[in-house]
Amino acid sequence: MDIEDLFKSAVGEKKYFRFVEEKEYDFAVAIEGMGRFRGNLFFQKSSPGGVFRLIPENIPSIDEMGLPQVLKEIVRKPNGLVLVVGPTGSGKSTTLAAMINEINKTEKLNIITVEDPIEFVHKDAMSIVNQREIGMDTVSWESSLKRALRQDPDVILVGEMRDADSISIALSAAETGHLVFSTLHTNDAKQTIERVVDSFPPDGHDFVRHQLALTLVAIISQRLCRTKDGKSRVAAHEIMINTPVIAKAIEENQPGKIQQFIADSASFYKMATLNQSLFRLITEDKISEEEAMSISNNPNDLKIKIKTTGPLAQSAPEAEKKVRKF
Numbered sequence: 001m002d003i004e005d006l007f008k009s010a011v012g013e014k015k016y017f018r019f020v021e022e023k024e025y026d027f028a029v030a031i032e033g034m035g036r037f038r039g040n041l042f043f044q045k046s047s048p049g050g051v052f053r054l055i056p057e058n059i060p061s062i063d064e065m066g067l068p069q070v071l072k073e074i075v076r077k078p079n080g081l082v083l084v085v086g087p088t089g090s091g092k093s094t095t096l097a098a099m100i101n102e103i104n105k106t107e108k109l110n111i112i113t114v115e116d117p118i119e120f121v122h123k124d125a126m127s128i129v130n131q132r133e134i135g136m137d138t139v140s141w142e143s144s145l146k147r148a149l150r151q152d153p154d155v156i157l158v159g160e161m162r163d164a165d166s167i168s169i170a171l172s173a174a175e176t177g178h179l180v181f182s183t184l185h186t187n188d189a190k191q192t193i194e195r196v197v198d199s200f201p202p203d204g205h206d207f208v209r210h211q212l213a214l215t216l217v218a219i220i221s222q223r224l225c226r227t228k229d230g231k232s233r234v235a236a237h238e239i240m241i242n243t244p245v246i247a248k249a250i251e252e253n254q255p256g257k258i259q260q261f262i263a264d265s266a267s268f269y270k271m272a273t274l275n276q277s278l279f280r281l282i283t284e285d286k287i288s289e290e291e292a293m294s295i296s297n298n299p300n301d302l303k304i305k306i307k308t309t310g311p312l313a314q315s316a317p318e319a320e321k322k323v324r325k326f
Contacts, residue, residue, distance in 0.1 A: 003048055007041060015135075019048075028055065028117040038119055059101040059120050060094065067098060068239055070270040071220070075099050076107075080217035080242075081174040083161075085186045090222045091235055092183045093119050099181065100157055104129055110152055114144045115159035127155075134159075145169040149178075158182040164199045171208070174215035188274065188297060189219040189240040189262070190255045205253075213247040221274065223295050225287045234286050236295060238262065238274040275302045282306065 008016045010029050019025035025041040036055040041048060062071050074082055082099075084092045097120035103109060104127045111127050116134035123129070130151070131137075138144035141158070142165045148156055149169075161167045161182045174180045186192040197208050221238035240246065240262055249257045262271045278292040279302065289306060293299045 028119050055119050059097050062098050062102055065098055074218050075102050077217050079177045079179050081215045082181045082217045083219045085184045085192050086222040090224050109154035111155040112148045112153040113157035141166045155179045167199050171211045188221045188238050189258050192219050193255045209251050213251040216242040225291050225295050227286055228288055236277040239272045241269045241271050
């Protein structure tokens, strides 16, 4: 079997021809006896190539991944918008899967996901989970999201908010009593808010800021760091919880103030700046200072904190100390 036949058998002839036409293709596939894989097909030197990543069959829990415990509080909100953001390959899909899994295992709700492709497969536990894949179960993001609202969902997962239409539907869903989860390829809360607003024409910016200020629950920004032993990676997070002060900053177009609000309210609202998260990982001896500096969005401030505070900072609770192999 040559590589073309291998790819055809993996994705099916129809999807393979789509790949040939578009020259790029993302997909997920279950291979009997091997497991479920996330794949990316591409061309190089006029020949097809591919990269495959194994998707765990058992969805990891928030505790198993060592994610911040505040995520368990976030997923219990009755409505609003929760965004998990970060660069490509930062583990956003895994974190989202863990959050949906937490709801599925603990609450009796109707969960609808719209994904491209479906990565983690959720089996009904306490909740009912319906997963729809673009191109297979539905035609487009817009049509699937509009119809999802007619299917009596409590929770909606939008794999990615790609344009103004999908963002608008997600905001409206959050505004009308649904808990909506989605992702964006942004680096922090400030950039995320700016990206959402700038997706719309200028004359709509004030309205979008108002919607965000009302509906936003949290923005979880995630970066993966190499552990000291080099054998795995551990996530560092910026956690922004929407508070009255932050909502006011969003509405008044002052996203630049948000970073300081996060730092000032970290302990009370269980928020964290990326530097605070990186510093904790250093003090727990999970990552090196060099790795933290390469990840930080403000390495000078982190360097000052390391020099002035040192390794004597209190370590985090035991549940926060676990390292998940991403």
